[in-house]
Amino acid sequence: MLVLGIIIVVAVIAIGYFISTQRSLVSLDEMCKNALSQIEVQLNSRFDAVVALAKTAAKYAEHESETIIKTVEARGGHMPSAGATPEAINQQSDLLSQMMGKLNVVFERYPELKASDLYIEAQQGEKQYEENVRISRMVYNDTATKMNRLVRQWPSSIVASTLNFTVKEYLKIDDAQKKNYPDLDEAFKK
Numbered sequence: 638m639l640v641l642g643i644i645i646v647v648a649v650i651a652i653g654y655f656i657s658t659q660r661s662l663v664s665l666d667e668m669c670k671n672a673l674s675q676i677e678v679q680l681n682s683r684f685d686a687v688v689a690l691a692k693t694a695a696k697y698a699e700h701e702s703e704t705i706i707k708t709v710e711a712r713g714g715h716m717p718s719a720g721a722t723p724e725a726i727n728q729q730s731d732l733l734s735q736m737m738g739k740l741n742v743v744f745e746r747y748p749e750l751k752a753s754d755l756y757i758e759a760q761q762g763e764k765q766y767e768e769n770v771r772i773s774r775m776v777y778n779d780t781a782t783k784m785n786r787l788v789r790q791w792p793s794s795i796v797a798s799t800l801n802f803t804v805k806e807y808l809k810i811d812d813a814q815k816k817n818y819p820d821l822d823e824a825f826k827k
Contacts, residue, residue, distance in 0.1 A: 658796040665784040672777035683766035723806040781805035
């Protein structure tokens with residue numbers, strides 16, 4: 638009778654752990670999806686701000702701004718709303734960075750453009766969306782870290798593999814942003 642009681646207690650504990658871990662995994666998975674969706678919304682808004690900058694530049698440099706606007710339109714200007722992935726987010730960010738680089742070249746050629754109120758407003762909007770994307774990326778990567786720990790650590794890894802939860806991919810930093818950071822490997826060699 639004592640053995641049966643111990644078996645029942647162990648079974649209840651195991652089932653309770655399984656249910657608790659499953660709920661944690663589902664919660665983190667949904668938080669990751671939500672964070673990707675938030676990034677997608679911010680990137681779409683950032684695209685709109687870049688288009689506004691390109692239209693402002695069109696008054697001064699028609700050919701360059703038309704090229705940028707056509708690039709946005711060819712891309713659809715927005716990401717697909719279903720199934721956003723870290724890879725798609727990274728590609729979208731890279732495209733935006735390239736477009737901003739091209740626009741900055743145009744703005745450097747026309748100093749009077751940089752002084753216009755439209756430019757200043759559009760530039761501030763683009764910077765705000767860029768900051769929002771940065772914060773949303775941090776939220777996603779933090780959530781992905783928590784999810785990945787549960788998926789990889791024992792005994793929760795047993796529950797995760799049973800329920801087909803996998804490790805989440807991290808969002809990378811934009812290549813353009815990497816250039817702004819010092820090379821830490823070189824700094825530590827000194």
